[in-house]
Structures are given as C-alpha cells and as structure tokens.
Amino acid sequence: MSSEFAVDIQKITKKYGKEEVLKDVTLQISKGQFFGLLGPNGAGKSTLINTIAGLVRPTSGSISIMGQDVIKNYREARRALGLVPQELLDEPFFDIENLLKLQSGYFSIKNNDEWINELLEVMELKKQAKKKMSMLSGGMKRRVLIAMALVHKPSVIILDEPTAGVDINLRRNLWKFIKQLHKLGHTIILTTHYLEEAETLCDYIAIIDCGKIITQQSKTELLKNHNNKQLEHIFMELIDRETDEE
Amino acid sequence: MNFYGTLMLFYKEVMRFLSVFMQTILAPVINAVLFLIVFYPFGEQMTGFGFSNVDYGLFLIPGLLMMSVLQNAFANSSSSMIQAKNYGNVIFMLVAPLSSFEIMLAFVAGAIVRGILVALAVYLVGGLFYEINIVHPLATFALVFLSSLVMGAMGLIAGIWADRYDHLAGFQNFVILPLTFLSGVFYSTQNLPEIWYQISLWNPFFYMIDALRFSILGQSDIDIFISIWAIICFAISTCLCAWWMLHTGYRLRH
Ligand SMILES: Nc1ncnc2c1ncn2[C@@H]1O[C@H](COP(=O)(O)OP(=O)(O)OP(=O)(O)O)[C@@H](O)[C@H]1O
Ligand SMILES: [Mg+2]
Numbered sequence: 001m002s003s004e005f006a007v008d009i010q011k012i013t014k015k016y017g018k019e020e021v022l023k024d025v026t027l028q029i030s031k032g033q034f035f036g037l038l039g040p041n042g043a044g045k046s047t048l049i050n051t052i053a054g055l056v057r058p059t060s061g062s063i064s065i066m067g068q069d070v071i072k073n074y075r076e077a078r079r080a081l082g083l084v085p086q087e088l089l090d091e092p093f094f095d096i097e098n099l100l101k102l103q104s105g106y107f108s109i110k111n112n113d114e115w116i117n118e119l120l121e122v123m124e125l126k127k128q129a130k131k132k133m134s135m136l137s138g139g140m141k142r143r144v145l146i147a148m149a150l151v152h153k154p155s156v157i158i159l160d161e162p163t164a165g166v167d168i169n170l171r172r173n174l175w176k177f178i179k180q181l182h183k184l185g186h187t188i189i190l191t192t193h194y195l196e197e198a199e200t201l202c203d204y205i206a207i208i209d210c211g212k213i214i215t216q217q218s219k220t221e222l223l224k225n226h227n228n229k230q231l232e233h234i235f236m237e238l239i240d241r242e243t244d245e246e
Numbered sequence: 247m248n249f250y251g252t253l254m255l256f257y258k259e260v261m262r263f264l265s266v267f268m269q270t271i272l273a274p275v276i277n278a279v280l281f282l283i284v285f286y287p288f289g290e291q292m293t294g295f296g297f298s299n300v301d302y303g304l305f306l307i308p309g310l311l312m313m314s315v316l317q318n319a320f321a322n323s324s325s326s327m328i329q330a331k332n333y334g335n336v337i338f339m340l341v342a343p344l345s346s347f348e349i350m351l352a353f354v355a356g357a358i359v360r361g362i363l364v365a366l367a368v369y370l371v372g373g374l375f376y377e378i379n380i381v382h383p384l385a386t387f388a389l390v391f392l393s394s395l396v397m398g399a400m401g402l403i404a405g406i407w408a409d410r411y412d413h414l415a416g417f418q419n420f421v422i423l424p425l426t427f428l429s430g431v432f433y434s435t436q437n438l439p440e441i442w443y444q445i446s447l448w449n450p451f452f453y454m455i456d457a458l459r460f461s462i463l464g465q466s467d468i469d470i471f472i473s474i475w476a477i478i479c480f481a482i483s484t485c486l487c488a489w490w491m492l493h494t495g496y497r498l499r500h
Contacts (some may be wrong), residue, residue: 011388050500053341057499075248083341089334093262099338106342107252148338 001164003063006031006156006187007052012061014047014211021047022058023211029204031066031155033190034182036202036219040239044211045191046086049160053083067157082154086161086191090134096120097129097146102152107152114127119147122177124170138165146174150181157181158189163197175201199231209239249394252348255339259356263322270322270360274314275367281310282375292343297431297465304376306457309431311368315390316451319361319397320404320422328414336498346492350402350485357398358391365390375397378462385461385470391456392477399484406491406498423452435467 007029014022022044029035039045050056052063054077062069068076068196091099097116098222104112122127123143128136146162159178163171177202183186192198198205199219206216215222215238219231226234252294263270285292285303292302330336339349374377380386408414429451435443446452457473460466490499 055337055340055499057495073393075345078341080341081341083337085334085337087334089337091333091335091338092329093265094258102254103256103338103342105257106339106344107249108248108250108343110250 004031005029005190006033006066008064009052010062010153012048012058012063014051015059021211022051025061025211025213027206027213027216028044029187029189032185033185033187034201034203035187035244036198036205037189037191037208038195038198038205038235039208042207045147046160048208049158049189051081052158053081053246054078055208079152080155082149082152082157084146084149084159085163088138092132092134095130095132096125099133099144100147101158104149104151109152112151115153116151120151122173123147124173139167139170143170154186156187156189160191161190161193162190163194195232195235207235207238214238248343248345248348251342251344252352255344258354259322259352260325263356263360266447270318271363271367273372274318274364278310278314279371280369281306282372283330286375288468288471295437297434297463298419300463301376302371302379305463306432307372307376307378308462309373309455311365312393312451312455312458313426313431314364314368315361315393315428316397316454318423319357319394320401320418322357322404323398323401324358324408324414325403326353326356328408328411331498340498346489349383349401349492350489353402353476354395354398357401358394361394361397380462381464385489386458387454389454389458389461389477392481393450396477396480396484399481399488401482402488406496413490429455430467431455450476453477
C-alpha cells in the first residue's frame with residue numbers, strides 16, 4: 001500500500017440489507033489536496049465518509065489513511081483523521097472546554113490547552129466555553145463539532161457539510177481557517193451542497209450519485225471539459241445523464 | 247495500549263455519575279434505608295429466614311448492600327452507553343484511537359467505582375441501624391469489586407444492545423429486578439423447597455449475595471469459594487461478550 005495518498009479507498013461496497021448504498025467505490029485522495037465530494041441527497045457521501053472514519057463497516061473493500069489501514073492499524077489511522085460529522089449531536093454532562101480536553105485525552109494528548117484555546121478563539125466559542133452543548137444553538141454546535149475534530153491536529157480533515165446552518169460570518173472565518181490549515185499541509189475533504197463553495201475552494205472534485213462515483217478529476221479539468229460552465233450546471237448535467245441511463 | 251486515553255474515558259465515566267450523584271449515589275442509599283426502616287422494628291421477631299443467631303435486619307444488610315451494588319453498577323454502564331448512542335456523542339469515542347478492550351475497561355471500571363461508592367454509603371447508613379462488624383473485610387471488598395465488574399460488563403452489553411431507553415428499562419424490570427429479588431436478599435435458600443433451591447443455583451446474583459453474607463456475617467448457604475469461582479466465571483463471560491460486541495461494532499459501527 002503506497003502512502004503517497006492521504007486517503008486510499010479501494011473497491012468499497014456497502015449494503016444495508018439488500019440496498020447497495022456504495023457500489024465498488026475506488027477513490028484516491030492525494031496528500032495536501034482540497035477535495036470536494038459532491039452529490040445529491042442520499043447519494044452516499046456521508047456513508048463513504050463514515051466508512052473512512054470507521055463509523056460504518058464496509059461490506060467489502062479496504063481503506064487506508066496516510067498509508068494506515070483503517071481496520072488493521074486503526075490507531076494510527078484514527079490519529080491521522082479528524083471528522084466533522086453531518087449530524088448535530090449533544091452531550092449533556094460536560095461543558096465545551098472539558099469536552100475538548102477529554103477528546104484530547106482520548107488521543108493521549110496531555111496538555112493541549114494552548115491549541116484548545118486557539119480553536120475556541122477561531123470558532124468564536126470563547127463565550128460558550130463553560131456552557132454545555134445542549135444549551136447551544138445549532139450553528140454553535142456545528143462550531144463545537146469542528147473544534148472537536150481538530151483537537152489532535154489530524155493530517156486529514158473531513159468536513160461533512162460543515163456550513164449547513166452556519167451564519168455568513170462564521171462561514172467566512174471557517175473557510176479562512178480551513179484554507180490556512182490546507183496551506184499548512186493538511187488534506188481537506190469536503191462535502192457541501194453549496195457548489196460555489198466547492199468551486200472556489202476545492203482543487204479536485206468527485207461526484208457521487210446512487211453510490212457510484214460518476215466523475216473524479218481536477219477542478220480545472222472538469223471545468224475545461226465542460227466549456228468552463230459553472231460547476232452547478234456541470235453537476236446538474238452529470239446527475240441528469242446518470243438518472244436517464246438508469 | 248492507549249493508557250492515557252483509557253484513563254480519560256474512565257475519568258469521564260466517573261465524572262458523569264458524580265455530576266448527578268443525587269440519582270446515582272443518594273437514591274440507592276435511600277432505597278436501602280427504606281428497607282431497613284420497614285424491617286427494623288420487626289427484626290427480632292422475624293424468624294425462619296434461615297439464620298438463627300442473627301437479627302433479621304442485620305441478616306438483610308449484605309443482601310441489600312449487594313442489591314444496591316448490582317443495580318447501580320449495571321445502571322452506570324448501561325445508561326452511559328445508551329445516552330451516548332441516543333445523543334450521538336458516542337462517535338467522539340468511536341473515532342478516537344481506543345481499542346475495544348480499552349473502551350470496555352473504562353466503562354467497567356466506571357461501574358466498579360460507582361458500585362464501591364454505593365456499597366460504602368449503604369454500609370455507613372446501615373451502621374446507623376446495626377453494629378456491623380465485617381468478618382472478612384478483604385473478601386467483602388473483593389466481592390463488591392467483582393460483582394460490580396460483572397454488572398458493569400452486563401450493563402455495557404445491554405446498553406449497546408438497547409436502541410431505546412424502554413428496552414433498557416425492560417431489561418432492568420424483567421431480568422435484573424426479578425433475579426435480585428429471587429436471589430436470597432430476603433431469605434436464606436436453605437429453607438427453600440428443593441426445586442426452588444435448585445433454581446436459585448442458576449441465578450448469578452445468588453452467589454454474589456450468599457458470598458457477601460459470608461464475608462460480612464461469617465455465615466452462608468454455600469461455600470464462599472464456590473461462589474467466588476462462579477462470580478469469576480460470570481466476570482469472564484460477560485467481559486468477553488461485551489468485548490466481542492465492541493470488537494464487531496455491533497449496533498455501534500453500522
Ligand atoms: N443505517 C442505515 N441503514 C439503512 N440505510 C441507510 C443507513 N444509513 C444510510 N442509509 C441509506 O444510504 C443512502 C445514502 O445515505 P447518505 O447519508 O450516505 O447520503 P448523503 O449523500 O450523505 O446524503 P445527504 O446529502 O442528504 O447528506 C440513503 O439512501 C440512506 O437511506
Ligand atoms: Mg450526508
């Protein structure tokens with residue numbers, strides 16, 4: 001297994017009962033890429049992402065993160081990965097700051113206060129640091145999830161619709177911060193339904209529909225091949241064509 | 247091994263129940279006290295429960311103590327797990343570099359701490375009613391520890407298995423509660439009809455309560471070493487089962 005890839009997905013299939021949610025997905029994401037995973041609702045984006053994070057067990061196929069197999073070398077693989085899940089969640093017992101400390105602890109990081117502080121600052125959560133998650137609004141919870149995913153400074157960061165329900169202000173700050181992380185060499189994988197976001201940020205794009213990857217290429221190539229139309233138009237064309245074929 | 251990570255998860259388990267200690271420590275103690283209050287006035291008149299030379303109230307104490315330990319150790323890991331699943335925050339633990347064994351260890355250790363604290367509290371409160379001279383302190387501690395371990399692992403199994411709170415409540419009401427009440431908390435099995443005695447031998451809690459009665463009062467129905475062996479077997483099988491569920495990702499990693 002070569003480790004020139006940040007994420008190496010080989011022939012992943014996932015079935016829920018008879019329904020095949022991922023169909024033989026093979027995808028390689030190079031180190032340092034800003035990768036956009038796009039597709040309509042129910043296409044299988046979150047399932048694929050959760051498979052990478054080990055939250056979903058694939059029916060067949062294998063995945064490695066920074067050269068580490070997510071099952072065999074799960075510790076190294078998990079240390080290399082930060083996941084911002086799509087679904088909002090709750091934690092009624094601990095305040096935000098303590099949650100971040102606990103999470104650092106799970107990754108055996110003992111003294112992480114400096115970085116936690118920085119995360120709280122960037123995510124504009126300073127005022128919420130002593131509050132419990134259940135007391136926060138949806139957008140604030142999203143910020144906490146982003147901070148939680150970054151406590152261990154993972155080399156690969158996956159964001160599953162991070163900007164859903166987030167106000168303009170944070171959205172700008174978030175992208176600034178993510179771009180900064182990208183510059184520092186982190187690999188970023190992003191799903192979003194805001195295609196302009198993907199168009200401006202990502203340098204590589206894959207489109208998934210009905211569990212199949214229907215295209216994967218660099219953004220410039222993708223746009224060039226489609227007469228430099230807007231990504232949104234290209235997306236609609238590709239998805240339509242796919243649906244017609246079925 | 248991710249020692250520090252395991253320690254932090256354990257710490258979280260303990261802080262979780264301490265932050266609601268009214269429910270997790272005080273409530274079970276009040277529960278035990280209520281039993282003692284009810285039986286205290288009749289203690290000396292009650293006969294025929296099996297032990298001739300002890301007051302019935304005193305006879306009750308090891309059983310009540312163990313009953314509190316069992317229910318609370320179980321409640322600790324099971325509610326922690328089901329809450330984590332229902333609130334969705336279980337993923338914080340699942341994406342961390344923790345092995346199935348380490349997760350199990352942290353949950354079970356949390357349950358043991360709760361079991362020991364509840365035992366201590368019931369013991370202290372029981373001391374207000376009776377002079378309790380523990381005959382074998384070390385064995386008493388070991389039994390509280392081991393029984394909490396078994397129930398912590400059981401709770402983890404139930405918490406992973408249950409999808410909703412009422413599944414868990416069902417498990418508690420239809421399995422745990424009958425087994426505790428039928429395990430000899432209120433009577434000695436010596437006096438039971440043969441068939442009921444044979445059935446008691448299939449009840450894991452019977453061994454825990456009987457052995458604890460020996461370690462505290464110095465008398466029991468069966469040999470304490472048999473009980474301890476039985477408890478160790480339960481500990482191994484429940485831990486193996488819990489570990490296996492975590493390892494396969496049953497109901498956690500979809
Ligand atoms: N636990 C599950 N059991 C059964 N089916 C599931 C499960 N999780 C997801 N699915 C199905 O898998 C398919 C893909 O879902 P997924 O969440 O991956 O889509 P998505 O591309 O992330 O969509 P969205 O843009 O809405 O987030 C859907 O048809 C969904 O119903
Ligand atoms: Mg999704």
